[in-house]
Amino acid sequence: MAFGPFLLLALMEGMVTAAVLALAACGLSLVFGVMRVVNVAHGEFYMLGAVIAWAVAAFMPGPPALAFAAALVIAPLLVAALAAAADALILKRLNYDPEATIVATIGLLYMIQQATLSIYGPNATPVTAPFEWRIQLPWFGYSGYKLFVILAAVLVLLGLWAIMTRTRAGLIMRATQVDRTTAQSFGINVDRVYMGTFAFGAGLAALAGVLIVPIQQAHYLMGGDPLLLSFIVVIIGGLGSLRGTVIAALFIGLSDGVISMMFSPTLAKIIATLLVAMVLVFRPQGLFGAKA
């Protein structure tokens, strides 16, 4: 394959990775920014999104597009509800202590993963894409659905940006992020903000899971990779900075696509991890993070 089309395919693949990664990592970044909680179970929320999308597709009659649209609403809501419950039952009782919550979310990771294994089973199951549309370029074919994933992620991210900057809920979240105590003295119910943020972050991960499942199949172990990549993105972008997270997701996604294709996927992971180490050494607050 000539270099031009080769690069084009690499960039398209990279954009899909970046799009899904940006959604998942924004959830992680939001939870850390507002609550100072490192949510190790984040990848499992992503996996739950995919598995619920499968369940909706399996049990809902009618065309695949309709089931998919339903899953886009149902999965994030169910996962957000689960996350809200986890917040109320676990994180709140630990007073959001940073170390205790890491251990607690590791526990949550295993509970969700093993519960899914028990209920849903160990098999990978495909979910039909909402539409079958393939683009045939002169050099290779490409799935139209993958382009839709990019578009959908851009729309969701724009929505997220609007919520954070244009709505009262976003204002309250930002206020809590800047100074919890002052926010509380201004009458903000910080407990509710925390619960809402944790649920919202989990919902974003679930949404990413729903978008990816027609490409990748639902599987109980699928939460590991996005968790690692989300952490890489969030650390490079700057913990708590949504702008940094989106830029880092684009950077990591595209470089992953290009390096994977020109060299090898393993090298892409090595370089991403090396980059994290470099950022931690030379700019611990991340590229866009505020100085601690």
Place this chain on the structure above:
Amino acid sequence: MTLRTSLYTPTRRGLLKAGAAGLAVAAMPGFVGAQAAPIKVGFQLHRTGIGASYGRWYERTAQAALKLINDGGGINGRPVEIVFEDDATDPKRGSEVVEKLTVQAGCDVVMGTLFSHVVIGSAPRAGELKVPYLVCSEGYHVASGMLNRWTLQPGITDVRSQIASMAPWVSANLGKKVSMIFPDFAFGHDHRDFFTAAMAAQGGEVIAQIAIPPTETSFTRYFPQIPAETEVLYHVMVGPAVLTFVKELGEFYGSGAKPAMFGFIDSLEAVDTATPGLEFLEGSYFWEAHNRVKPADAGEHEAAYRAAVGVDDNGASVSDAADVSTYSHMFSTWETLFFLKAAMEASAYTGPADRQKLVEAMEAMSDMPYGIERPQGAKLFNGRTHQVFGTQNISQVQGGKLMRVHQTSMADGAYEDAVDYTATSF
């Protein structure tokens, strides 16, 4: 504190009593009912992890063979029992499972492992425990001499032999310039090494070797490495994402020009060949050990085998047509159980003390004719290399179904012995 002590003391005493009682009970059958005690076969099962689709069918097939054996009076007049233990398709867990089945569950033998990295991770522990370890894996690791006297593969032909019988057909019918896609671990490396050598022997050439990690979930990024001058694309993939692999391959080639395709059915095991998105496979070829779609000229025991395992004529579960079997691999558990039965009868096996005698009896086996014990076909067991050999099939996708177009002979897959395990110590 007082409360805790008063509660604890009787418990400890009770524990000792219970332990003593347990020991007495455990010792009793040895004296009293040796004839009636079941033979226990430990089954290392990929129930979860990346091998789960195989595990599901390995368990069903083994259960069906077990029922047939017990209905026929068991082995040496004793009933047989299988203890299944999940290894999560993980090598580290695998060796723990071998130990647990042998030491805790008291199994006479351990069998059933498929994924080659788990076999390689578990076999040394079986050797240390001196327990016969019968794998159902295809890897060349048994016959290569890498493992030990206690590890045998009596139920399925190894990759080296499968490939030796495929390469001449591929080079004569499909093309000489081959690009290979294979999983990046032991099993895939066997494909890479032996197919490359076998093609060279046929005057062909492997022009690209593309290794993909078995846990990969996205494949499009690997396909541009396939050179444009490729005449034949040889693919073999494993793991939960095989359907994604073939779908993305179809998207990549789309309606444009594409090379001839020859795949190992592993790329499609447990996947319905008529799945939307797989239309591009029409006309392409696959290796199959045991034809998923029942051939018109199938052997006389084929119907009984399918009925016993619960598989219809298309290779799917009789209770759920969407639940497609791993038909080209699962017969190995069936045939391994019957191989074990024959060896236990030949060695008049009575218990773990006879394990060495049992392995020697297995090594003495050779010609094994077609029958309900071997539904895939007649086999030749090589006691020196601990490996069995059988016939292979090439099928073509016709109308979304795998139809047999060629069957190899046992001689096609022969190669020189690389090891003589019978000369090694127990």
